[in-house]
Amino acid sequence: MDQSTSNHSDVIIVGAGPTGLMLANILGMYGHSVTVLEARDSLIDYPRGVGLDDESLRTIQTVGLVDEVRPHTTPQHIMRLVNGRGKSILINNPRTDEFGWERKHGFIQPEVDKVLLKGLSRFPSVQVLFGHSADRIEETESSVIAQVTVPDGEGGTSEHHFEAQYLVGCEGGKSPTRKRLGVSFDGKSPSTRWLVVDVNNDPLGTPNVFLGADPKRPYVSIGLPHAVRRWEFMLHDNEPEELATDPKFVNQMLANHVPDPAKLDFIRRRVFTHHARVAGSFRQGRQLIAGDAAHLMPVWMGQGWNSGMRDATNLGWKLSSVLRGMARDNILDTYTDERMDHAKAMVDLSLTFGKIIKITNPLGVAARDSASKILNFFPSVKSYFADMRFKPMPRYTKGVLADPTSFQSGRAAGVLSGKLIPVATANTKASPVGVQFIQPLVHTEELGTVRLDDAIGKWWTLMVLGNDPHDVLPAETIAQLTELQARLVAIVPDTQYAWAQRDMHEETLVLSDVTGRLKKWFDDRPTPMLLLRPDRFVAGACLNQDGPKTIAAVLESMTFIDARTSAPQPAGNSIGI
Incomplete structure (x- = not known):
C-alpha cells in the first residue's frame, strides 16, 4: 500500500471487513488499483465468525496467504449435536478434502482479518483508509464518486472525493450501499x-x-x-x-x-x-454489494464469513475481466445470477438446523431424538450427516458457462444427456459444469509435488486429460485461449510424464497425476476437456472434438472481447498471475 493517498482507483470498496479485505486482495493480486474506505478507526478486535471451510481456505491459498492464516485455525473441527442429557444424536465430522483442504476449521476471525489486511501491503496499488466515512455517492456514466468525511485531528472533519470505475459495498447488514441501490432485503429475523x-x-x-x-x-x-x-x-x-x-x-x-x-x-x-435475509439483486449499474451487505445468515452452519469469501471469489475475477478490457460489464450481472441462489440455500439450511436445535416442546424433543436413533442405524444416512453432504455446494446453472450437451451459452443443465457411447456408459450423468473442480496433488519437475491451483496459476485454465491441447484444438481456438490468457494444461499419469514433457508443445504445462485422483475424476465423467474459470469452477466440459464449440459458447457467456477483432483496449491488460 502506498503511503500517499490516491483519489482515483479502479475500484472503491466500502468496508474493511473480511469480504472487503479479500476482494481487495484478489483485485490487488491481479494488478488493479483499489481504495478501501472504512469508517472505523481500526479492524474489529473481538471474535465473531468461528467457522472457516475448505472453499474459503482455497481462496486464501489463491491470494498467497494460506501459510499466514493456518496458525489461527483448528482443522477438522468436529460438531456434535447433543440432547438435553448430553448424549450425541448427530456427529458431523467430514473427512473429505477434494478442494485441497479439510472441510471444516475453527478459526479466530480477528487474527485472520489481520492477515488479510496485512496482505494488502504487498500491492502498491491498494490503499486502506481507516476513519473514512463514505457519506454520499454519485454515479456517472463512466465512474462512481464517493464523498468521504475524514476527521481532521482537531475535533473537526474535512471532506474528500474518491473516484473509481466501480464501487462495492461490504459494510455489513445495515449496508448504506444496498439501501442506496433500492433493492429488497427479503427474509426474516427470528425473535429468538x-x-x-x-x-x-x-x-x-x-x-x-x-x-x-x-x-x-x-x-x-x-x-x-x-x-x-x-x-x-x-x-x-x-x-x-x-x-x-x-x-x-x-x-x-x-x-x-x-x-x-x-x-x-x-x-x-x-x-x-439471528437474521436470515438475501438482497433482491447484488448489482445496480456501477455499484455492487457483497458479504453481509448482500445476505445475512443465522450462525448455525458457520457460513456467514464463508459466504462473503465466496462472493469475493466470484466477483473479483469478473471485475478484473472488465477492468482489463477482456469482457463487457454485462459479466457483472452473472455475479447475482450465480451467487444469489446459493446464498438463499445456505440461509434456508441454517434456519432449518436452528429449528432442530431450538425445539423446546417435550413431544417435539422426543420425536427428534427418536428419529436420530433410527437414522443412525442406516450407514448411508449416518454418513450423509457425518460427511456434511447435506450442505448445498454451489452449482451454477446460469452465468459464465456452457451446457455440455447442447452448447447453449450462459446456461447449463445439471445432467449430461448426450447419446454418444462415452456419455451413455459414464459412471455419472451429473454434469461437472457449474461446480467447483477438485484440487488434488500434482507433480512437475519445476515445482515438485504441489496442490493443483499452485501449479496452474490464478487465471483461466484449459485442461485436457492425456492429450496436448495444441494437438486436439484448431489454431483459431488456441488463438482465442491465448487472448483469454488461459493456461493450457495436459494431465498425464506419472508413468507418461517423461514422454509428455518430451513430445508435447513447449507452452503446454504437463502435470503428473501422482495420486491418481484426477484420473478417477475423469474416469467417472465423459468430459476429458475442461475450461476452468479463475474461481476454479468448471465453465465448460466436453469431449475433445467438441472443444471449439464449448469454448466459443463459454466466451460468449462472459461477453469476451477479443482484442484481435475489437477496437484497441486500454494499455496494461496483462493479468498479474
Missing part, C-alpha cells in the same frame, strides 16, 4: 435472542463444537484456536438484555459448563439476534 460469551484461557480444553439441543435452554459450546472458548445460550422472552449481560446471570448460564465461572477471563458478553 442469544447470549454469546467468549473467554480466553479455555477452562475446558475440549477442541470441538457441541450444539446443545436442550429443551430447557439450547446452547452452543465451541473450542477455538489460541485457547478461546465460546458459549451461546438461547434467551427466554422474559430475560431482557440488561439481565443477560449481568455477570451474575452469565455465571448462572455457565454453571453447568465450567467448574468455576467466576474465574473466567471474559473477552465479551453480548446479546444478538
Whole structure:
C-alpha cells in the first residue's frame, strides 16, 4: 500500500471487513488499483465468525496467504449435536478434502482479518483508509464518486472525493450501499435472542463444537484456536438484555459448563439476534454489494464469513475481466445470477438446523431424538450427516458457462444427456459444469509435488486429460485461449510424464497425476476437456472434438472481447498471475 493517498482507483470498496479485505486482495493480486474506505478507526478486535471451510481456505491459498492464516485455525473441527442429557444424536465430522483442504476449521476471525489486511501491503496499488466515512455517492456514466468525511485531528472533519470505475459495498447488514441501490432485503429475523460469551484461557480444553439441543435452554459450546472458548445460550422472552449481560446471570448460564465461572477471563458478553435475509439483486449499474451487505445468515452452519469469501471469489475475477478490457460489464450481472441462489440455500439450511436445535416442546424433543436413533442405524444416512453432504455446494446453472450437451451459452443443465457411447456408459450423468473442480496433488519437475491451483496459476485454465491441447484444438481456438490468457494444461499419469514433457508443445504445462485422483475424476465423467474459470469452477466440459464449440459458447457467456477483432483496449491488460 502506498503511503500517499490516491483519489482515483479502479475500484472503491466500502468496508474493511473480511469480504472487503479479500476482494481487495484478489483485485490487488491481479494488478488493479483499489481504495478501501472504512469508517472505523481500526479492524474489529473481538471474535465473531468461528467457522472457516475448505472453499474459503482455497481462496486464501489463491491470494498467497494460506501459510499466514493456518496458525489461527483448528482443522477438522468436529460438531456434535447433543440432547438435553448430553448424549450425541448427530456427529458431523467430514473427512473429505477434494478442494485441497479439510472441510471444516475453527478459526479466530480477528487474527485472520489481520492477515488479510496485512496482505494488502504487498500491492502498491491498494490503499486502506481507516476513519473514512463514505457519506454520499454519485454515479456517472463512466465512474462512481464517493464523498468521504475524514476527521481532521482537531475535533473537526474535512471532506474528500474518491473516484473509481466501480464501487462495492461490504459494510455489513445495515449496508448504506444496498439501501442506496433500492433493492429488497427479503427474509426474516427470528425473535429468538442469544447470549454469546467468549473467554480466553479455555477452562475446558475440549477442541470441538457441541450444539446443545436442550429443551430447557439450547446452547452452543465451541473450542477455538489460541485457547478461546465460546458459549451461546438461547434467551427466554422474559430475560431482557440488561439481565443477560449481568455477570451474575452469565455465571448462572455457565454453571453447568465450567467448574468455576467466576474465574473466567471474559473477552465479551453480548446479546444478538439471528437474521436470515438475501438482497433482491447484488448489482445496480456501477455499484455492487457483497458479504453481509448482500445476505445475512443465522450462525448455525458457520457460513456467514464463508459466504462473503465466496462472493469475493466470484466477483473479483469478473471485475478484473472488465477492468482489463477482456469482457463487457454485462459479466457483472452473472455475479447475482450465480451467487444469489446459493446464498438463499445456505440461509434456508441454517434456519432449518436452528429449528432442530431450538425445539423446546417435550413431544417435539422426543420425536427428534427418536428419529436420530433410527437414522443412525442406516450407514448411508449416518454418513450423509457425518460427511456434511447435506450442505448445498454451489452449482451454477446460469452465468459464465456452457451446457455440455447442447452448447447453449450462459446456461447449463445439471445432467449430461448426450447419446454418444462415452456419455451413455459414464459412471455419472451429473454434469461437472457449474461446480467447483477438485484440487488434488500434482507433480512437475519445476515445482515438485504441489496442490493443483499452485501449479496452474490464478487465471483461466484449459485442461485436457492425456492429450496436448495444441494437438486436439484448431489454431483459431488456441488463438482465442491465448487472448483469454488461459493456461493450457495436459494431465498425464506419472508413468507418461517423461514422454509428455518430451513430445508435447513447449507452452503446454504437463502435470503428473501422482495420486491418481484426477484420473478417477475423469474416469467417472465423459468430459476429458475442461475450461476452468479463475474461481476454479468448471465453465465448460466436453469431449475433445467438441472443444471449439464449448469454448466459443463459454466466451460468449462472459461477453469476451477479443482484442484481435475489437477496437484497441486500454494499455496494461496483462493479468498479474
